[in-house]
Every structure is written in structure tokens, then in C-alpha cells.
Amino acid sequence: MTEQVSPSGASAVRGTVQVKRGLAEMLKGGVIMDVVDSEQARIAEDSGACAVMALERVPSDIRRDGGVARMSDPQMIEEIKAAVTIPVMAKARIGHFAEAQILQALGVDYVDESEVLTPADETHHIDKWAFDVPFVCGATNLGEALRRIAEGACMIRSKGEAGTGNIVEAVRHLRQILGDIRKITQADSAELFEWAKQLQAPLPLVQEVHDTGTLPVPMFCAGGIATPADAALVMQLGAQAVFVGSGIFKSENPSVMAKAVVEATTNFDDADILVKVSRGLGKSMAGLEIGGLETTFADRGW
């Protein structure tokens, strides 16, 4: 946190939990789109994205090309920042706090400590409390989500399996997280100790989930969303916003697909609107079966 005294004498504090979680609150109901250059960023903003994620290659290309995937070139991130007025996020490798420091100094609005990049640390995630910039982290289950929140994450996204265009893993992870939350709200106080042990998560956070029936931070969905119907599905399951990676710019008509996913995310429970926006979109991205993957990104994270 950084404290400053304004000319009027009132003190203003930056980098607080409220300010960091607050931006996640503002992104709810929206679509965050992966973009690899300023042209794509403009298309995303034109289509109604509430934020963009700047990265060098979309996940399906990372999967295809192999090799080590790292933080993007600062110059490319700066070009994207200059191209749009909506928030710009960027990815750092798991545990790579130096990349996160660079992203903070660049002035990105959110850092994604992401399993889509090659992990830099096989034991530790970044101590996110040490930063003024907020972090989003992926999770496949409630324990993982609460461990990331304990480390200072201000937004959780269910991981799904990025770059596959296959929604099955996103659904699995959402159901896993939200199902356990529902069970915990029914648990008695003695059972909460056992839940904390099983989830390998701090007891106070487990107790908070029990009391509030929700995660302490917003929960969005990522990994495999390729159509407006996919977005509607995960929103109905309980996601509060969606990240779309390869699904937009690997489709036949990115601008049309992007607009359709934005409208479907807002009107996720209105089938008439979903019919309208799903019609005539051209080809969605080609998808992959999970069983045939060489690397599952979702297994990265501890």
C-alpha cells in the first residue's frame, strides 16, 4: 500500500485490498479478451470487451508452438495500452515476481499469474500482497482458489483448459469450486477444521466462505470458451464474468464473434437473445479433445 497526502490535507491510500478487489467488481458481467497486438485490442474494445489481456501468443498458438512461454515484450504491452481506453491486463509466469514487478512498473491494470505461461517456480506462487497492482490467478478447485487468495489474489478465474476451445474443463472446475462452496455453507463449525485440512486452505478463509456462501473475491471463468453459448453456460453455472482467449481471434470472423460473446455474457439467461446472437457467426475456432493433449496447463499451480 502507498499512502499520499493530497494538497487538501486528506490522506489518500493506493493499492489497498478494497481498491484492488474493486476493479474486479467493475469487470463483472463483462468479457476480457486475449489480444496479441494493438489492432486486435481495438477490435476487442470496439466489440464491447470490458478489458483486454495483452500477450504474445494466444494459448492455442502456445500449445502448438511449444517452447517456454514468458511475459510479453513491454513494447507490445505499451502499444496495446496506447491503443485502448479499457483496462489492460498482462500475464506473468507462476512464481516469477520479477516479471510481475516489470508489469507493475509498466502500469498494467491487472497481472494474471498464469498457468498458460511456463511456470518459473514449482513450489511458490508470487507473494501478491507485496504489490500495489492487483492479481488474478487460476484455480481448478476451492483449495487452490483459497490458497491464491491467501497469497493476495484479488480475482479468481476457474482455469479450464486454455487454447482447446473445449468447455468441458471449465465446467468441471466451476462445478468443483462452487459445489464445495455450497457444501461448506452447510457444514457445522467442527467440520470446517476438516474442510480446511482437506482443501489445504487457511481456516479463516474457509470460515469466511461458510459465513458468506461465496468467495471473498470475484470469480470469473476462463479456458475453453469458444461460442456465445459457452459464455452463457458458465455464467449460468455461477461465473461472474468470462475470459476469452483463442476463442475470438482464432474464429473465422473475430469482430462478429466478439460482439456475440459480449451480448451473450450480459444476457446469459435469455435464450431468445442467445438465438439471435449465435446465428451466422461463421466458423468457431477448431477445438481439441482433452485426452489428446500433450500438456495440460490446468495442472500447473500448487
Add this chain to the structure above:
Amino acid sequence: MLRIGVLALQGAFAAHRQMLEHLGAGTVAVRQPKHLAGIDALVIPGGESTTMSKLAVSTGLFDPLAEMLTSGMPAFGTCAGAIMLATHIADGRTDQRDFETLDIDVRRNGYGRQIDSFETDVEVVGLEAPFHATFIRAPIIERTGPGVQVLARVGQNAVFVREGAVMATTFHPELGADDRLHRLFLDQIGRN
């Protein structure tokens, strides 16, 4: 019971609804023109104003809402909501539309990026204790028209304004537990 429409195209609409319902008002999530029937007032939440503007147009909400606001429906806009109500947006997108119902000029992201977002206490006209305000990628009100009353400032900048039945903040009273500004809004609707 008052029925408050909360624009729910994108952003922090759930937090507003929770606060209003806690104060005993009924709320409706407004996503399509049919949701406008029977509402007494409108809340426009924080979020991305460019996203909201596009969705308001594509859903057909924009024109009927603009008409209701022009004919005097009470409204409360926070952050992006203040931008949507303003007569003029500096630094907006050329295709961005707003309701032009509150005589102010706003500059989007006036304080800078997320890293410059902050919390601070503000003195509010009519409230005894200061209000702890959270500013997130907040806009700056660069001009207020002659009919606009400034109810709070941070430094030189107006951060809470009212003109007739329309009020707006550049901060987020829906985050946190202090419901005094929502109370003020509901009282004001009762009086109109």
C-alpha cells in the same frame, strides 16, 4: 415500495442492488427495454462505460432510457454511471453515447491507471461524518454547469454532484458497508 431499476449490462450492478434492497427498496436488473416498465428511478453502476454504451445501443435500451431521463426520472450514477449521465465526455471513444442529462464534463480515467486508484475520506454536504470513498480508475469532473450543486470535492475536483433529481459520484459508494449516499438517493426520490 419504491422500484429502482439498476442498469445491469455490465459492472458492479449486484452491489448496488444489494445495498438498495438492504434499505428496503425493490430493485430490477435492467438489461432490455421490457425491464423499464414501472421503475421509479434508475441507478447506473460502475463498470466500463464503453461496454455499457455499446450494449445499451445494441439491446435497444438507449433511446427509451434517454427519454425517461429527459422527462425527469431520478437517477444515480457512480463512476462509469456518472460518465453515462454527463453532457460531455472528454477522452471518450467517438462512438460512445451518453444520456446528457447531467450538466457536467467528465474526463475518463482522470487520475490515471489502476495503480493510481485510491481510497480517501471526503466531506459531504449534509452528512455529519466524512464518507470513506473508493476511487477506481475514476473519472474527473472538469466542469459543472450553473444548475449543478457540488456536494463533495477531493482537492479541487467535484466528486459528488447533484442537479435536480439526478446525482452522480466519481467514486463507488456501493463498495463497502456505508449506505448513506444510497439513503440520500432514496429520500430524494420520495420527495420528488
